[in-house]
Amino acid sequence: MARFFVDEFPAEGTEYSLTGENADHARVLRLRPGEEVTLCDGKGTDCPCTVQPGGGLLAGAPVPCPAEPAVRVSVWIAFPKGDKAEHVIQKAVELGAAEIVLFPSRCCVSRPEGKALKNKLERWQKIARSAAEQSRRGIIPPVRAVESYAEALTQAAGAELPILFYENEEKLGLRELLPPGAAAAPKGVSLMTGPEGGFTEEEIARARAAGMRICTLGPRILRCETAPLAGLTAVMYALGEM
Amino acid sequence: MARFFVDEFPAEGTEYSLTGENADHARVLRLRPGEEVTLCDGKGTDCPCTVQPGGGLLAGAPVPCPAEPAVRVSVWIAFPKGDKAEHVIQKAVELGAAEIVLFPSRCCVSRPEGKALKNKLERWQKIARSAAEQSRRGIIPPVRAVESYAEALTQAAGAELPILFYENEEKLGLRELLPPGAAAAPKGVSLMTGPEGGFTEEEIARARAAGMRICTLGPRILRCETAPLAGLTAVMYALGEM
Numbered sequence: 001m002a003r004f005f006v007d008e009f010p011a012e013g014t015e016y017s018l019t020g021e022n023a024d025h026a027r028v029l030r031l032r033p034g035e036e037v038t039l040c041d042g043k044g045t046d047c048p049c050t051v052q053p054g055g056g057l058l059a060g061a062p063v064p065c066p067a068e069p070a071v072r073v074s075v076w077i078a079f080p081k082g083d084k085a086e087h088v089i090q091k092a093v094e095l096g097a098a099e100i101v102l103f104p105s106r107c108c109v110s111r112p113e114g115k116a117l118k119n120k121l122e123r124w125q126k127i128a129r130s131a132a133e134q135s136r137r138g139i140i141p142p143v144r145a146v147e148s149y150a151e152a153l154t155q156a157a158g159a160e161l162p163i164l165f166y167e168n169e170e171k172l173g174l175r176e177l178l179p180p181g182a183a184a185a186p187k188g189v190s191l192m193t194g195p196e197g198g199f200t201e202e203e204i205a206r207a208r209a210a211g212m213r214i215c216t217l218g219p220r221i222l223r224c225e226t227a228p229l230a231g232l233t234a235v236m237y238a239l240g241e242m
Numbered sequence: 243m244a245r246f247f248v249d250e251f252p253a254e255g256t257e258y259s260l261t262g263e264n265a266d267h268a269r270v271l272r273l274r275p276g277e278e279v280t281l282c283d284g285k286g287t288d289c290p291c292t293v294q295p296g297g298g299l300l301a302g303a304p305v306p307c308p309a310e311p312a313v314r315v316s317v318w319i320a321f322p323k324g325d326k327a328e329h330v331i332q333k334a335v336e337l338g339a340a341e342i343v344l345f346p347s348r349c350c351v352s353r354p355e356g357k358a359l360k361n362k363l364e365r366w367q368k369i370a371r372s373a374a375e376q377s378r379r380g381i382i383p384p385v386r387a388v389e390s391y392a393e394a395l396t397q398a399a400g401a402e403l404p405i406l407f408y409e410n411e412e413k414l415g416l417r418e419l420l421p422p423g424a425a426a427a428p429k430g431v432s433l434m435t436g437p438e439g440g441f442t443e444e445e446i447a448r449a450r451a452a453g454m455r456i457c458t459l460g461p462r463i464l465r466c467e468t469a470p471l472a473g474l475t476a477v478m479y480a481l482g483e484m
Contacts, residue, residue: 067461094464095472135462175482180422218484219309220377222336230337233475234484240417242460242476 002029002037003133005140009039009047015056016049025133031055044068044138065138069241072098072188075228076156078105078195079112079145084225089124093131093141095232096241100128102145103152107197117145149203152192153210159190164212165231166194166204167222172215174231178238185239193227244271244279245375247382251281251289257298258291273297286310286380307380311483314340314430318398319470320347320437321354321387326467331366335373335383337474338483342370344387345394349439359387391445394434399453401432406454407473408436408446409464414457416473420480427481435469 004025010016016039018026031037031051039047039057046065049057075097077088089100104111112120124143132140146152156162161177178186192212199207208214217230236242246267252258258281260268273279273293281289281299288307291299317339319330331342346353354362366385374382388394398404403419420428434454441449450456459472478484 067463091465091468094462094468096460096462135464137462173484174479218338218478220336220338220379220484221309222377223333226333226336229471230475230484233472234479236460237416237476237479242415242462242472 001136002026002031002035003136004037004039005042005129005133006039007041009041009045009062010057010059012059012061015052015058017056038136040065040138042138042140046138065136067096067136068138069096069236069239071186071235071239071241073232073235074098074156074159074188074190075100075232076152076190076192077102077228078193078224079103079108079110080195080224081109085120085124086127088225088228089127089143090131091229092232093128093137094135095229096137096236097141097232098139099141100124100143101152101155102143103149104147105149105152105195106200106203108195109197110195112145121145149206153207153212156190156192157207157211159186160188161186162190162192162212163215163231164192164199164204164207165217165227166199166214167216168204169214169216172213173218174215174234174238177213177215178235180238189235191228191231191235193231194224196224243378244268244273244277245378246279246281247284247371247375248281249283251283251287251304252299252301254301254303257294257300259298280378282307282380284380284382288380307378309338309378310380311338311478311481313428313477313481313483315474315477316340316398316401316430316432317342317470317474318394318432318434319344320435320441320466321345321350321352322437322466323351327362327366328369330467330470331369331385332373333471334474335370335379336377337471338379338478339383339474340381341383342366342385343394343397344385345391346389347391347394347437348442348445350437351439352437354387363387391448395449395452395454398432398434399449401428402430403428404432404434404454405457405473406434406441406446406449407459407469408441408456409458410446411456411458414455415460416457416476416480419455419457420477422480431477433470433473433477435473436466438466 004022035051048060246264277293290302
């Protein structure tokens with residue numbers, strides 16, 4: 001079922017016309033009269049609509065979007081090389097991330113700044129929007145960047161359960177942090193992963209001091225674009241969100 | 243630590259010279275005397291070695307590869323478009339798949355056959371080998387294809403726990419199939435996912451009749467290249483393999 005993010009819902013029983021990019025998208029989809037589509041306010045509420053003979057959308061009553069997880073997971077990734085960020089952003093949105101934040105770290109080869117970063121963020125946000133529509137999310141997860149590793153640590157460590165995945169950690173696993181049947185599931189989780197070259201030991205020490213839990217993703221070494229998605233999937237599974 | 247798959251291990255205490263692609267790879271890595279590398283027999287056993295001043299490898303005693311999961315998960319994917327198969331194969335190997343099998347289904351746009359399929363399988367197997375080295379796997383998961391959906395169902399349904407992920411299934415989830423604290427974890431699991439256009443209802447009925455458990459991956463609709471990796475990650479997490 002096609003899905004469009006809109007600024008404001010039409011009143012129930014009134015007809016609505018898609019505009020801008022949504023209208024372009026609808027033309028590509030060749031919506032037919034009688035077909036059902038969903039408008040979404042991007043705040044977790046859906047409005048089911050029926051396509052009318054003239055092409056307008058007849059609005060039904062708003063309902064909560066069933067695809068939004070109860071847990072808010074922020075995905076923190078060090079700037080990767082090439083177009084890997086696009087890949088991670090698209091998949092993280094599908095898998096239920098609340099936001100994606102990029103940060104520079106010691107071993108980052110790519111460190112976009114200024115105009116280049118602004119352009120990338122615009123492109124990444126479009127990818128997040130499109131992935132949110134396709135996966136039936138109730139929000140468009142924001143994609144943003146912070147200027148330093150220090151700032152990333154400060155913000156990420158503010159989550160109820162702040163996790164940094166490190167390939168040299170051998171003991172602490174996600175299952176220890178998210179035991180099945182725990183009395184209270186965390187409402188906010190941050191997941192931080194490094195660039196191709198990994199984190200330095202000094203960076204890990206700083207993260208630990210900032211309050212991040214240093215955690216393994218198991219004995220198989222995951223690429224920098226695989227680790228955040230595997231971590232996100234495992235957290236969603238552990239918390240009953242898939 | 244660099245990792246090389248070899249046909250046979252050198253005897254402990256003897257010196258070994260890498261050959262063929264392994265030798266090429268070693269040159270790229272610029273191994274230095276004293277550095278530790280691992281030979282792997284591709285059957286789950288590792289042989290730790292030390293680089294000698296002349297470039298040879300002094301073999302230590304073989305040990306079981308710590309990265310091999312106890313559960314054998316076969317990943318069954320319908321032929322996807324473009325280069326998505328390469329992506330899924332690389333990530334599935336990182337995440338611990340025992341094998342990757344491609345099959346045709348009703349909505350597949352791509353259906354490689356004959357020479358084209360043979361070339362693709364060769365390329366895919368190289369990707370699997372490289373991913374196995376990089377992620378420190380103890381085996382090189384085979385990549386193969388079957389000729390029909392019927393054959394795929396027959397083989398996949400032979401696993402102890404055969405699962406097909408279907409976006410229109412709303413009730414049965416992985417958590418019901420893999421309850422925490424279950425007395426006996428399954429030793430073999432097959433995970434089957436469809437192409438871009440999904441499975442038809444008739445295909446789902448046939449799968450059910452063949453013994454596949456039809457299962458949801460949650461309320462967010464995952465792309466055809468995301469679903470097998472999310473399913474594999476969740477199974478590995480549920481079974482304590484990450």
